[in-house]
Amino acid sequence: xxxxxxxxxxxxxxxxxxxxxxxxxxxxxxxxxxxxxxxxxxxxxxxxxxxxxxxxxxxxxxxxxxxxxxxxxxxxxxxxxxxxxxxxxxxxxxxxxxxxxxxxxxxxxxxxxxxxxxxxxxxxxxxxxxxxxxxxxxxxxxxxxxxxxxxxxxxxxxxxxxxxxxxxxxxxxxxxxxxxxxxxxxxxxxxxxxxxxxxxxxxxxxxxxxxxxxxxxxxxxxxxxxxxxxxxxxxxxxxxxxxxxxxxxxxxxxxxxxxxxxxxxxxxxxxxxxxxxxxxxxxxxxxxxxxxxxxxxxxxxxxxxxxxxxxxxxxxxxxxxxxxxxxxxxxxxxxxxxxxxxxxxxxxxxxxxxxxxxxxxxxxxxxxxxxxxxxxxxxxxxxxxxxxxxxxxxxxxxxxxxxxxxxxxxxxxxxxxxxxxxxxxxxxxxxxxxxxxxxxxxxxxxxxxxxxxxxxxxxxxxxxxxxxxxxxxxxxxxxxxxxxxxxxxxxxxxxxxxxxxxxxxxxxxx
Amino acid sequence: xxxxxxxxxxxxxxxxxxxxxxxxxxxxxxxxxxxxxxxxxxxxxxxxxxxxxxxxxxxxxxxxxxxxxxxxxxxxxxxxxxxxxxxxxxxxxxxxxxxxxxxxxxxxxxxxxxxxxxxxxxxxxxxxxxxxxxxxxxxxxxxxxxxxxxxxxxxxxxxxxxxxxxxxxxxxxxxxxxxxxxxxxxxxxxxxxxxxxxxxxxxxxxxxxxxxxxxxxxxxxxxxxxxxxxxxxxxxxxxxxxxxxxxxxxxxxxxxxxxxxxxxxxxxxxxxxxxxxxxxxxxxxxxxxxxxxxxxxxxxxxxxxxxxxxxxxxxxxxxxxxxxxxxxxxxxxxxxxxxxxxxxxxxxxxxxxxxxxxxxxxxxxxxxxxxxxxxxxxxxxxxxxxxxxxxxxxxxxxxxxxxxxxxxxxxxxxxxxxxxxxxxxxxxxxxxxxxxxxxxxxxxxxxxxxxxxxxx
Numbered sequence: 002x003x004x005x006x007x008x009x010x011x012x013x014x015x016x017x018x019x020x021x022x023x024x025x026x027x028x029x030x031x032x033x034x035x036x037x038x039x040x041x042x043x044x045x046x047x048x049x050x051x052x053x054x055x056x057x058x059x060x061x062x063x064x065x066x067x068x069x070x071x072x073x074x075x076x077x078x079x080x081x082x083x084x085x086x087x088x089x090x091x092x093x094x095x096x097x098x099x100x101x102x103x104x105x106x107x108x109x110x111x112x113x114x115x116x117x118x119x120x121x122x123x124x125x126x127x128x129x130x131x132x133x134x135x136x137x138x139x140x141x142x143x144x145x146x147x148x149x150x151x152x153x154x155x156x157x158x159x160x161x162x163x164x165x166x167x168x169x170x171x172x173x174x175x176x177x178x179x180x181x182x183x184x185x186x187x188x189x190x191x192x193x194x195x196x197x198x199x200x201x202x203x204x205x206x207x208x209x210x211x212x213x214x215x216x217x218x219x220x221x222x223x224x225x226x227x228x229x230x231x232x233x234x235x236x237x238x239x240x241x242x243x244x245x246x247x248x249x250x251x252x253x254x255x256x257x258x259x260x261x262x263x264x265x266x267x268x269x270x271x272x273x274x275x276x277x278x279x280x281x282x283x284x285x286x287x288x289x290x291x292x293x294x295x296x297x298x299x300x301x302x303x304x305x306x307x308x309x310x311x312x313x314x315x316x317x318x319x320x321x322x323x324x325x326x327x328x329x330x331x332x333x334x335x336x337x338x339x340x341x342x343x344x345x346x347x348x349x350x351x352x353x354x355x356x357x358x359x360x361x362x363x364x365x366x367x368x369x370x371x372x373x374x375x376x377x378x379x380x381x382x383x384x385x386x387x388x389x390x391x392x393x394x395x396x397x398x399x400x401x402x403x404x405x406x407x408x409x410x411x412x413x414x415x416x417x418x419x420x421x422x423x424x425x426x427x428x429x430x431x432x433x434x435x436x437x438x439x440x441x442x443x444x445x446x447x448x449x450x451x452x453x454x455x456x457x458x459x460x461x462x463x464x465x466x467x468x469x470x471x472x473x474x475x476x477x478x479x480x481x482x483x484x485x486x487x488x489x490x491x492x493x494x495x496x497x498x499x500x501x502x503x504x505x506x507x508x509x510x511x
Numbered sequence: 512x513x514x515x516x517x518x519x520x521x522x523x524x525x526x527x528x529x530x531x532x533x534x535x536x537x538x539x540x541x542x543x544x545x546x547x548x549x550x551x552x553x554x555x556x557x558x559x560x561x562x563x564x565x566x567x568x569x570x571x572x573x574x575x576x577x578x579x580x581x582x583x584x585x586x587x588x589x590x591x592x593x594x595x596x597x598x599x600x601x602x603x604x605x606x607x608x609x610x611x612x613x614x615x616x617x618x619x620x621x622x623x624x625x626x627x628x629x630x631x632x633x634x635x636x637x638x639x640x641x642x643x644x645x646x647x648x649x650x651x652x653x654x655x656x657x658x659x660x661x662x663x664x665x666x667x668x669x670x671x672x673x674x675x676x677x678x679x680x681x682x683x684x685x686x687x688x689x690x691x692x693x694x695x696x697x698x699x700x701x702x703x704x705x706x707x708x709x710x711x712x713x714x715x716x717x718x719x720x721x722x723x724x725x726x727x728x729x730x731x732x733x734x735x736x737x738x739x740x741x742x743x744x745x746x747x748x749x750x751x752x753x754x755x756x757x758x759x760x761x762x763x764x765x766x767x768x769x770x771x772x773x774x775x776x777x778x779x780x781x782x783x784x785x786x787x788x789x790x791x792x793x794x795x796x797x798x799x800x801x802x803x804x805x806x807x808x809x810x811x812x813x814x815x816x817x818x819x820x821x822x823x824x825x826x827x828x829x830x831x832x833x834x835x836x837x838x839x840x841x842x843x844x845x846x847x848x849x850x851x852x853x854x855x856x857x858x859x860x861x862x863x864x865x866x867x868x869x870x871x872x873x874x875x876x877x878x879x880x881x882x883x884x885x886x887x888x889x890x891x892x893x894x895x896x897x898x899x900x901x902x903x904x905x906x907x908x909x910x911x912x913x914x915x916x917x918x919x920x921x922x923x924x925x926x927x928x929x930x931x932x933x934x935x936x937x938x939x940x941x942x943x944x945x946x947x948x949x950x951x952x953x954x955x956x957x958x959x960x961x962x963x964x965x966x967x
Contacts, residue, residue, distance in 0.1 A: 019688025070919030
């Protein structure tokens with residue numbers, strides 16, 4: 002038989018078409034296989050074909066040789082310098098990955114692994130790499146604990162690359178220059194965190210040519226590592242004739258102290274709002290003690306120059322037009338300027354406007370300024386001495402932007418025993434605190450009465466309480482009944498249990 | 512809870528496995544849910560009490576019931592018992608207890624077993640004895656040889672008739688061609704398969720049911736289908752001249768058609784005593800039956816062995832052979848020219864291996880070994896192979912296996928655990944165990960981090 006493969010292909014073709022349509026191929030009997038096939042003469046045609054196919058098929062498999070591989074395998078993973086986490090820690094990670102109610106606890110696991118310089122064990126890498134494609138924050142957090150093996154593995158599966166930001170400078174630049182909008186945004190954000198000046202230069206280059214929607218998103222990235230060095234570029238954006246470009250730029254400028262923008266805004270606002278410091282009583286000239294005073298007059302007309310600094314002429318529904326202008330002017334003014342003018346604290350200022358007709362305008366302006374300037378003392382003052390209905394709805398969002406220490410100062414301030422107003426905001430504020438709570442805050446809130454139905458608050462407590470308070474909390478909830486369903490109790494106790502186990506799994510004693 | 516394999520081992524030859532690893536315990540779980548729940552119970556603080564002696568672990572776990580559940584594990588098998596109402600086996604408490612033990616053995620107090628542990632152990636010993644006695648009685652019972660012979664003869668006739676019918680169907684198929692639309696359907700093949708069941712040839716029915724799957728996918732689907740159909744035809748031909756064939760081949764043909772030797776009868780005969788390593792395991796559902804294929808490898812004889820276990824969906828499978836376990840055991844092979852399937856006669860778990868097992872040096876050696884195996888059993892479906900120094904990596908939509916000599920074979924498309932395998936091996940050449948069918952390799956286990964890791 003000249004060629005086994007040709008013979009087998011011939012037989013297969015006949016079998017596909019059927020011998021009713023195609024004659025079986027003639028096989029040459031010049032070797033052992035050929036002679037064997039030639040001897041299969043019994044039975045009808047179909048039987049002979051099947052027997053021939055049986056012989057040829059077997060010979061083909063039995064005599065096959067492996068085919069040389071044209072491609073080379075990828076280079077193997079580099080050795081890992083970090084040790085893998087303990088088996089107990091790996092079990093916890095797997096539970097957190099597989100159990101949706103425990104998924105929010107992943108950051109705590111990652112933080113501990115990062116702290117101890119340990120990595121995800123190989124068995125869990127596929128699950129982790131699958132999970133991080135769904136969330137940019139999770140990806141960034143997991144990166145240091147993936148180990149050399151995990152980073153190597155991630156590069157081999159295109160499906161795991163979704164949302165990945167290039168690690169090399171050149172790759173990041175390439176992504177910025179040629180990527181899709183989402184890739185460019187991710188590259189810019191990553192670059193901004195690493196080297197703010199380079200990211201600013203990138204944005205400066207494309208300022209004139211970029212389409213509107215992309216540009217707006219890019220400007221917001223400047224909020225990462227915002228500094229005085231960004232003032233020039235932001236001022237340049239204010240010269241843009243499009244409102245949607247000016248507004249985010251003005252928003253960012255208002256967060257910076259000591260800028261031309263701040264001076265302009267302060268100058269404007271002080272035309273309409275005057276703060277007179279407290280004056281002690283004196284005998285000569287004879288004068289009684291004058292308390293701290295804030296007086297407000299509303300602007301008479303809209304100044305077209307305001308438009309450049311993002312101040313809008315038309316108010317949203319329900320707000321008076323002049324009050325709206327003033328509110329925006331105050332929102333852009335540095336809060337420190339009022340404290341300096343009145344030589345007093347934020348609390349005194351907020352208390353002093355209690356009787357004013359335009360109190361709401363001032364409160365709204367100050368609230369926006371607090372949000373932009375991230376001033377925790379002002380937020381606390383507004384909550385304690387401002388109008389609760391005006392302040393509370395925005396307070397959680399403002400708090401969420403602040404750093405963990407600032408958040409805790411606000412909450413601990415509200416938990417103080419002498420506080421009369423503002424305590425009602427605590428549950429909402431706690432929802433905004435997604436950082437690990439300090440021991441002091443945990444002790445303060447563990448004693449709080451939680452209203453029936455505040456399910457998310459229970460869950461928040463379970464997730465964020467300081468490790469030393471977990472046992473006390475468990476005891477309290479275990480014995481509690483009525484306020485929450487058994488199903489939910491089981492769920493939050495599971496979260497507490499998980500967190501109780503996580504520290505010993507990394508060899509720590511809480 | 513009765514152990515599904517208790518009847519297979521006479522008592523008295525067990526000692527304790529010195530090291531159980533987490534990977535081995537994980538393979539005991541009946542499903543992912545039980546394993547997840549077991550992991551949640553693996554911290555010692557979930558247990559009211561924990562204890563151990565030479566052969567067993569026990570613990571009390573506070574569940575949702577009033578009294579704590581009493582959970583215990585006989586480490587010699589392992590076998591499990593728990594007082595919880597779960598129908599999973601082993602239940603989450605047993606898995607949690609075992610995981611707690613491998614993670615923190617220090618948490619287990621070495622004490623005398625409590626009454627409920629002693630009771631279970633005694634009960635198991637008693638049952639094993641009763642079983643052995645019953646088997647002896649059975650053996651002593653007079654057998655109606657005439658009736659038996661009559662039944663056997665009737666089955667031979669039945670099968671003969673069925674095979675003739677199958678031959679006609681296959682000839683028809685070839686006359687009209689494999690490309691005809693009707694033979695692409697499941698109904699066409701199920702119909703023939705049902706006929707083979709009636710003809711008392713269940714082995715052929717199983718082979719026929721696999722054909723529409725072969726015809727459904729792949730560039731070479733017709734060539735592979737033809738190979739299988741031709742194999743069936745060779746079986747028919749072989750059966751028609753059974754008397755002229757050597758005894759080993761005769762057994763292979765009869766086993767494929769559906770005559771299977773009884774495990775109990777095999778256990779009466781002599782087996783192969785060796786140090787057996789459980790190299791890999793695969794579980795899949797076939798015709799509403801869960802089949803667990805466990806591969807063993809004799810370290811001295813160099814022989815592979817296959818232990819099958821069956822269970823209806825949802826029912827526990829045999830858990831006594833977790834991959835990576837090293838046993839001092841006596842295995843009895845089913846008769847055949849290429850003995851693979853075996854039953855365990857006696858067993859003593861030894862320990863987990865510390866170095867990777869041996870393997871074929873490259874793919875050329877795999878092809879050569881496979882060719883030799885085909886010469887002994889032309890109908891061989893899955894050839895167990897251990898390869899040393901191979902790399903499994905993704906290419907295009909699938910995976911390939913690459914050896915040191917620069918040759919490659921495709922990885923079987925049913926391998927859905929490629930990424931897990933790669934995570935463990937890190938792309939370094941290493942030991943791999945799997946099944947080779949002449950076309951593709953299905954990896955089942957690898958050696959990584961100093962232990963056998965199973966995927967199938």
